[in-house]
Amino acid sequence: MNLRDSTPVTIDDQPRAEHAHTGAWVAGILRTRIADGQLKPGSRLSEQALATALGVSRNTLREAFTMLAAESIVRRIPNRGVFVASPGPDDVREIYNVRRAIEPGAVLWGQPSEDALAHMAAIIDQAHRARDAGDITAMADANQALHKAIVTLTGSRTLERLMERVLAEMRLIFHAMASMPDFHSHYVERNGELVALLRAGRRQDAAERLRQYLDVAETELLGHLAATR
Incomplete structure (x- = not known):
């Protein structure tokens, strides 16, 4: 620690x-x-x-x-x-196990209303502005907001509370990546692609894209932690 x-x-x-x-x-x-x-x-x-x-x-x-x-x-x-806390590799693995169990299901079976999709699109716009300004904290904020919005699609307060715990741990992990702006910037595009698929009604594709996204993010985080400890 x-x-x-x-x-x-x-x-x-x-x-x-x-x-x-x-x-x-x-x-x-x-x-x-x-x-x-x-x-x-x-x-x-x-x-x-x-x-x-x-x-x-x-x-x-x-x-x-x-x-x-x-x-x-x-x-x-x-x-x-x-x-x-300062999360370590085991914490990262546990967090991503939880995220893989929740977020793709929210995309696949949630209820993305027009208001919800508009809210997600606004978050993506915020993320693009943050990336253009080189604002790492704002990029992380937008990422957190988008994934919170994804789980909100379920309409389940229980899952929303669980995601609040996950996001708190994710924020702690993001601090370890503060020296790597590229980590956040390329997820701006991945998030944008995910929202575009949802807006097109392609839920199955969006869920699969999200599963791949989470796998890539976990591997990248673990690699960075291994290199800095």
């Missing part, structure tokens, strides 16, 4: 709770912040500061940490604290 930043991370723009919130509520906030790239791998999460900022007890925060640790999103280190 790469503990690049020992400065405790706090959340100071969350509304304070007016009543006792659950560990799941706190875990959801932290998970979203990780998926959005606001909490980075190796960052230490300050128990005292977070409990104060969110208006919850330390016991509630510890419950949230336990949930996130079970999802491999944070790591507990005895006598040091809780840190945002």
